[in-house]
Amino acid sequence: MAFLSSFKSTFFIWFLLFSTCTNHGKDQKTNAETGVRAQDSAMVRPVIVGADRTELYLNRLKNKKVGVVANQTSVIFKKPQTDGPENLGHVAHVHLVDSLLAHQVNIKAVFAPEHGFRGAADAGEKVKDGVDPETGIPLISLYGKNRKPSAEQLKDLDIVVFDIQDVGVRFYTYIATLQLVMEACAENGKPLIVLDRPNPNAHYVDGPTMEKAHTGFLGMTEIPLVYGMTIGEYAMMLNGEGWLEGGKKADLEVIKLKNWSYDTPYSLPIRPSPNLPNDKAINLYPSLGLFEGTNINAGRGTEYQFQRYGASFLDSTKYSFSYIPQPNFGAKNPKEKGKKCFGKDLSQIPDQNEVSLRWLIDAYTNASDKGRVFNTSGFTKHAGTEKLQQQIEAGITEEEIKAGWKPQLERFKKIRQKYLMY
Structure with missing residues (x-):
């Protein structure tokens, strides 16, 4: 399959397809998953993404009709060839959809977010329904005629798997897609599995908080611009705080990461969208x-x-x-x-x-x-x-503007704390 190229960076990456890692600890601070920075020690345990922990979710998909929400980042990592410097930093991987098909999982539909299943569409560019030429599986766009799976699109599915790499910024639309998928699953009685991935901007919480009057696809909930959570944790917060439409709760399972913490330097091996190249x-x-x-x-x-x-x-x-x-x-x-x-x-x-x-x-x-x-x-x-533009036009200093964010940031951090897993 044609995937976007890996980041050009000097990283040793050690991954075993379908493997598990032992001796991990919740508070252990390690370096990357698919990206151990060159300046850090190479003698660290790799971070294992949720998708790689197949032993925790494959059995749930057997003999089920499955929908997958995915894009080009939805991959399982394999051990790369590292027998020469020309291979350094190249991350061998197989797409989640291909892996599931190899395990005889019955995938009935793939749902594609902004930028499409292959991640090549411009920001804001509509993504069309179609058929994946590699697998023949129907592709349903969640960035075209509808952004939320319809009851008709879900009726023949038994379970949905969500696996998309996030970057931890509120207006990055993949968390809006997650929220709408969760709402659709809750409304239609479909279980949802979220395969967790590290957030490269998880080491802080900052920015203006979304006001209810301005919520939309660039921010569906009243959270700060940078929220410091993995996409799996964010899913748990949406459920736990009753933030899905109508206060409904999805039948949710999050497949956790291994060997990762919030200050783990994390380098994405696959471009998460066309204009985030490194x-x-x-x-x-x-x-x-x-x-x-x-x-x-x-x-x-x-x-x-x-x-x-x-x-x-x-x-x-x-x-x-x-x-x-x-x-x-x-x-x-x-x-x-x-x-x-x-x-x-x-x-x-x-x-x-x-x-x-x-x-x-x-x-x-x-x-x-x-x-x-x-x-x-x-x-x-x-x-x-609206306040931020008004403050900048009025000549208010950055320090004064950011001081005004603090009360809402502190309130959010208390909510966030309940859902942190790492």
């Missing part, structure tokens, strides 16, 4: 993702998505860095296409452990036409509040 982009996404609600380019249409920002209407005398966005993979029509954008290159800055507003404030401050910066409705949907 560790740096994922780390900066909580901060630079706010530019999605503006008319400023955040690196789409370049090879440095979410690692730079700029616009033709930023004051060229204030910046030494410039670039020109052009259509490319994942960005057929990027903002400021073909225009010389003045801004900043952030690809070499240290990793962030917070949502930073300094770049958004910088861009607004140095816009030659400040009226061109914000796409107000889009920014409100991303920020979750």
